[in-house]
Amino acid sequence: MTNTRKHIEFAPATRKAPQEVCDRARGFFELLLKDLREIADENAFWDSMQLSMLEHSESGWSFLYRFNGHMLSVYDVRRS
Numbered sequence: 001m002t003n004t005r006k007h008i009e010f011a012p013a014t015r016k017a018p019q020e021v022c023d024r025a026r027g028f029f030e031l032l033l034k035d036l037r038e039i040a041d042e043n044a045f046w047d048s049m050q051l052s053m054l055e056h057s058e059s060g061w062s063f064l065y066r067f068n069g070h071m072l073s074v075y076d077v078r079r080s
Contacts, residue, residue: 008029008071063077
């Protein structure tokens with residue numbers, strides 16, 4: 001059982017949100033990765049997560065993200 005550290009990547013499109021909102025969202029994603037690190041890389045959970053389009057709401061903004069291998073990619077943000 002292995003678990004490789006995951007990383008967070010914010011796409012340039014996420015700069016539409018105010019910096020303080022992005023900072024709070026980053027904190028959420030860091031906690032999420034910390035909680036998920038107990039799940040082995042080989043677990044089917046990660047396969048399903050790579051197929052999922054996920055959303056996190058923060059202060060009236062929706063951060064759209066997905067898992068790509070060892071990367072949590074925040075690829076867009078929209079006003080909620």
